[in-house]
Amino acid sequence: MDTPDKKTQPSPSSLLPKFEDSPVFSYISNLSPIMPFNSSHSGQPFHVLGFASPQGLQSSPLTICPDESKIKSTTHVSDDLKDECSQNAGTEITSGASGALASATLHNQELHKSDSTREITVRETSEPSELVSELPESLKDDNDSPDDNAVHCGTGKKPDCEFNMAGTEISPAKIIEGVSQDAGCSLENEMGVQGTPSEENKQECNWERFINEASDILNCQTPADDDHLEELDDESIDSGTLSFVATVLHPPNKNIDGTQKLESVCPLISSEKQDVAVPFSQPGVGKSDEKSQLAATEASALLAEKVLHYSSTKAEVKSFSQQQQMTRRRCLVYEMSGAHYRKLQSDPDDTSPTSEPSTNPDNFNESRRGGHKFSSVLPGIGLHLNALAATSRDKIIVKRRTLTCRRQLIRSPCTMSSFDAFTSDTRPISTQMAPDTAGMSCDEQTDAVQVTGNVDQNSIFAEAVESHQNSPKKKRRKSDNVEEAESCKRCNCKRSKCLKLYCECFAAGLYCVEPCNCQDCFNKPIHEETVLETRRQIESRNPLAFAPKVIKCSSNPHNGDELNTPASARHKQGCNCKKSGCLKKYCECFQGGVGCSVSCRCEGCKNTFGQKEGIEGIFEENVFHKCAPSASSHNEDLAAVEENQDHATPEPSINLRARQAVRRPFHFGGIASQFPSTLQSCTTQKSDKLGETSFEEDLEVGPEDEAPTAFNRDCTVPSCVTSTSPNSKRVSPPHYDLEPSPGWKSCRKLILKSISSIPTAIPEEKATELQGGLR
DNA sequence: GAGTTTGAAACT
DNA sequence: CAGTTTCAAACTC
Numbered sequence: 001m002d003t004p005d006k007k008t009q010p011s012p013s014s015l016l017p018k019f020e021d022s023p024v025f026s027y028i029s030n031l032s033p034i035m036p037f038n039s040s041h042s043g044q045p046f047h048v049l050g051f052a053s054p055q056g057l058q059s060s061p062l063t064i065c066p067d068e069s070k071i072k073s074t075t076h077v078s079d080d081l082k083d084e085c086s087q088n089a090g091t092e093i094t095s096g097a098s099g100a101l102a103s104a105t106l107h108n109q110e111l112h113k114s115d116s117t118r119e120i121t122v123r124e125t126s127e128p129s130e131l132v133s134e135l136p137e138s139l140k141d142d143n144d145s146p147d148d149n150a151v152h153c154g155t156g157k158k159p160d161c162e163f164n165m166a167g168t169e170i171s172p173a174k175i176i177e178g179v180s181q182d183a184g185c186s187l188e189n190e191m192g193v194q195g196t197p198s199e200e201n202k203q204e205c206n207w208e209r210f211i212n213e214a215s216d217i218l219n220c221q222t223p224a225d226d227d228h229l230e231e232l233d234d235e236s237i238d239s240g241t242l243s244f245v246a247t248v249l250h251p252p253n254k255n256i257d258g259t260q261k262l263e264s265v266c267p268l269i270s271s272e273k274q275d276v277a278v279p280f281s282q283p284g285v286g287k288s289d290e291k292s293q294l295a296a297t298e299a300s301a302l303l304a305e306k307v308l309h310y311s312s313t314k315a316e317v318k319s320f321s322q323q324q325q326m327t328r329r330r331c332l333v334y335e336m337s338g339a340h341y342r343k344l345q346s347d348p349d350d351t352s353p354t355s356e357p358s359t360n361p362d363n364f365n366e367s368r369r370g371g372h373k374f375s376s377v378l379p380g381i382g383l384h385l386n387a388l389a390a391t392s393r394d395k396i397i398v399k400r401r402t403l404t405c406r407r408q409l410i411r412s413p414c415t416m417s418s419f420d421a422f423t424s425d426t427r428p429i430s431t432q433m434a435p436d437t438a439g440m441s442c443d444e445q446t447d448a449v450q451v452t453g454n455v456d457q458n459s460i461f462a463e464a465v466e467s468h469q470n471s472p473k474k475k476r477r478k479s480d481n482v483e484e485a486e487s488c489k490r491c492n493c494k495r496s497k498c499l500k501l502y503c504e505c506f507a508a509g510l511y512c513v514e515p516c517n518c519q520d521c522f523n524k525p526i527h528e529e530t531v532l533e534t535r536r537q538i539e540s541r542n543p544l545a546f547a548p549k550v551i552k553c554s555s556n557p558h559n560g561d562e563l564n565t566p567a568s569a570r571h572k573q574g575c576n577c578k579k580s581g582c583l584k585k586y587c588e589c590f591q592g593g594v595g596c597s598v599s600c601r602c603e604g605c606k607n608t609f610g611q612k613e614g615i616e617g618i619f620e621e622n623v624f625h626k627c628a629p630s631a632s633s634h635n636e637d638l639a640a641v642e643e644n645q646d647h648a649t650p651e652p653s654i655n656l657r658a659r660q661a662v663r664r665p666f667h668f669g670g671i672a673s674q675f676p677s678t679l680q681s682c683t684t685q686k687s688d689k690l691g692e693t694s695f696e697e698d699l700e701v702g703p704e705d706e707a708p709t710a711f712n713r714d715c716t717v718p719s720c721v722t723s724t725s726p727n728s729k730r731v732s733p734p735h736y737d738l739e740p741s742p743g744w745k746s747c748r749k750l751i752l753k754s755i756s757s758i759p760t761a762i763p764e765e766k767a768t769e770l771q772g773g774l775r
Numbered sequence: 776g777a778g779t780t781t782g783a784a785a786c787t
Numbered sequence: 788c789a790g791t792t793t794c795a796a797a798c799t800c
Contacts, residue, residue, distance in 0.1 A: 495794065501784055502794045541785085576782065585797055586781045 490515040498523035499534040501545060506531070509546055549573065550592040574599030574612075582607035 491512060493503045498521045501507045505516060505523055511531070512523040522530050538545045550571050571589040574597055575582060582605045585591040589600060595610015596602055605611045 491795080493795065496784095500794075502796085504796080507784095538784095545784090578782080580781065580797095584781080586783090588783075591797095 491518050492516070493518040493521065495519075497521060499531065501538065506534075507546065544572075547572075549588060550594050570594050570597040571599065575602050576600070577602040577605070581605065582611075 491498055491503045491505045493500075493516075496502045498506050498512050498516070498518045503512070503518065503523060505512045505518075510523075511525055512518055512521045522534075524531075535546070571592055571594055573588075575587045575589045577587045577600075580586040580590075582590050582596050582600070582602050587596075587602065587607065589596045589602075590607055590609060593609055596605045596607045596612035597610075598612055600612045602612065
C-alpha cells in the first residue's frame with residue numbers, strides 16, 4: 001500500500017506541512033469527502049480543550065471518536081486505505097500522536113490525544129511507522145491480532161493503544177498502561193465468560209480498559225494506589241467529573257454500534273458524533289448509515305440522560321467501578337453501608353421497622369446510589385441534644401465518615417422510641433443500626449456499628465456555634481480533636497452510672513466507650529440488662545425521653561433558602577433558660593442550633609437562631625399543636641414524632657435512612673448558612689426520595705431527631721399525637737415496610753384520623769377521643 | 776485543671 | 788404540678 005510514504009515522514013511536527021503535499025493526502029482528497037469533514041473536525045479538539053475538568057475527561061473518549069470516524073472515512077476512501085487504516089491507523093497513527101504528546105501531562109495528554117487523533121484522521125498514514133516498534137510488547141500483543149485491528153481500530157482499541165504508547169515514554173502513562181492492561185485483562189476475562197472472545201467482547205474489553213484508564217487519569221494518581229478511590233471519596237472531586245466517569249464506566253451498549261458506544265463515553269460530542277460517525281458506516285460492524293443515524297439519535301437521547309446525571313455523586317462512580325470490577329479499590333462508604341446491610345440481613349430476628357426495610361437490596365443499592373446519596377451514609381444525625389448533629393458540609397461528612405467511632409448502640413427491645421422507625425432517617429447510621437447491632441459484641445459491631453455522622457456533626461456544630469459566638473475557646477468537646485474525640489460521644493458521668501439522661505451516651509442510646517471518662521459506668525454491653533431496664537423505666541416516665549428533641553420546620557418546603565432560616569427547626573419541648581439568655585449551650589435550643597419557640601419557657605430569650613417571639617407562626621400553629629388543652633408537653637413531642645414518622649414512613653428503609661441522614665444533617669437555622677451544601681443537598685435529595693416532598697421539607701427531623709432506641713412493638717404508645725405539617729397539610733399516615741406493632745399502628749391510624757387539617761383547631765372532643773383510643 | 780454556672784433530669 | 792435536688796455539661800478563671 002501507499003503507507004511507506006508516511007513512514008518516511010521525519011517527525012510528527014513536520015507532518016502537517018508535508019502532509020498536504022503527500023500523495024496520500026491528495027489521494028484522499030480526490031476520492032472522498034473526508035477532507036472537508038476532517039478539516040472541520042480537526043478544529044474541534046480546541047473546543048474540547050476548552051471544557052472544564054469534566055469535559056476534560058470527556059475529551060479522552062473523544063480520542064476514540066475521531067478515530068472511529070477516521071476509520072470509517074478510510075473505508076470510503078478505498079479498500080486499501082481501509083485495510084491500512086484498520087491495521088495501522090489505530091496503532092501507528094495514534095502512537096505517533098501520543099509520541100508527540102510525550103511530555104504532556106496526563107490530563108492534557110489526554111486532551112491532546114484527542115486532538116492528535118483528529119489530526120491523524122487527516123494525516124492518516126503519514127505517521128512514522130517506527131513508532132509501532134516502540135510499542136511495548138504488551139501493547140503489541142493487544143494489537144497483534146489483525147482482526148482486532150481491522151474491526152476495532154475505531155472504537156476502543158485505539159485509545160488504548162494510544163495510552164499505552166504514551167506510556168512508553170511517560171511514566172504516568174506507563175502507570176496507566178499497567179492499570180489499563182490489568183483492568184483490561186480482568187475485564188477481558190470477565191467478558192470472556194459471556195462467550196468466546198469474540199470481536200465484540202474484545203471491543204468491549206478495550207472499552208472497559210479505556211474507561212478504566214480514563215477513570216484513573218481522572219484521579220491523576222497512580223492507578224495502582226489503593227488510596228486512589230479513598231481520595232476520590234475524601235477529596236472534593238468535581239461531581240461532574242465523577243459523574244462523567246460513572247457514565248463512562250457504563251458498559252458499552254451492545255445494541256448500538258460503535259457510534260453509540262462512543263457517545264456513551266463522550267456524550268457531549270454526540271452531536272459531533274452524528275456528524276462524524278453517522279455518515280460513515282463502520283466497517284466490520286456492518287451497520288448501515290441509517291442505523292448509525294438512529295443509533296446516534298438514541299445516543300443523543302442517552303446523552304441527555306447521562307448529562308442529567310452529571311451531578312451524581314462519587315458514590316455512583318464508585319458503585320459503578322465496583323460493579324464493573326474495574327478496580328479493587330475500597331469504597332469506604334459502601335463498606336459501611338454494606339456492613340449495615342449485612343448486619344441487617346443477618347439479623348432476621350430483628351423485626352424493627354428500622355432494619356427490615358433495609359434488607360431490601362434494592363433499597364440498599366438505591367441508597368448507595370442515592371446521592372449523597374452517598375454521603376448519605378455519612379451524616380448521621382444526633383440522637384439527643386447531646387448528640388445534636390451539626391449540620392455538615394457534605395465534604396466534611398465525607399471526609400469524616402472514615403473517622404468512625406465504633407460504638408455499640410443500646411438495643412432497646414421495649415423502648416418506644418418509635419422514632420427509630422419514624423425519625424430514623426435522620427439518625428446516624430450507628431443509631432439506625434441499633435436494633436441490629438444491639439446486643440452484639442463489640443467485635444461484632446466493629447463492622448456493623450459505626451457512629452459517624454452524629455458525633456462528627458456534633459463537633460461540627462460545636463465549631464459552628466463557636467464560630468457563631470466568635471469564641472474560639474476550647475471546650476471539652478471543642479478542644480477535642482474534632483475528627484477523633486468528637487467523632488465519639490463521651491461522657492464524664494460520675495454519679496449517674498451513665499444510666500440517666502444526664503449521660504450523653506445513654507441519652508443518645510449509645511453505650512459508653514473508651515473515650516468516656518465516666519465512673520462506675522453501667523452503660524455498657526455487659527450490663528445490657530440493666531441498661532435496658534433503666535431505659536424502660538425512663539421511658540415509662542417519659543415515652544419520648546429518647547426521642548428527638550429538635551425538629552425541623554420550614555415554611556417553604558420548596559425554598560432551599562428556607563433551610564437556612566433559624567426558624568426552620570425547633571426544639572420540641574423548648575428550653576427553660578433563665579440566665580443564659582438562650583445564648584449558650586446550656587440552652588438546648590441554642591445547642592441544637594434552633595431558635596426558641598413558644599414551647600420555650602425561657603426568660604430573656606436572645607437566641608440568635610430565633611427568639612421565641614418570632615416563631616409562633618411556624619411552630620405553635622403549624623407544628624406543635626396539642627391534642628387537647630390538657631395535653632401534656634408530650635403532645636408536642638408526639639406531634640414531632642408524628643411528623644417524624646411521616647417523614648420516615650414513606651421509605652422506611654435503612655437506605656432511606658442513610659440517605660436522609662445525609663439529607664438532613666442538621667438544621668441549623670442561622671448556622672445552617674454555614675453549611676449550605678449540606679442543607680441544599682438535603683432539600684434536593686429529600687424530594688426525590690420521598691414522595692411527599694413538600695411535606696417533608698416542611699418539617700424535618702432535626703439532627704438529634706432520632707431516637708437511639710429501636711422501634712419495638714412493645715413500645716409505649718404516646719398518649720396523644722397530633723400533628724400537621726407546617727403548611728397545615730394533613731399528615732399522611734406512615735407507611736411501613738415492616739409491620740409495626742399493631743397497637744402503635746392502630747394508634748397512629750386513630751391519630752391520623754383525628755388530626756385536623758387545621759393545625760390550631762383540634763376539637764377537644766377529638767382530642768379526648770384520641771386519648772381514649774390510645775389507651 | 777479546678778471551680779462555677781447553668782439548666783435538664785430526677786425526685787419529692 | 789410545683790418545688791427541690793441531683794447531675795453533668797458548659798463555662799470561667
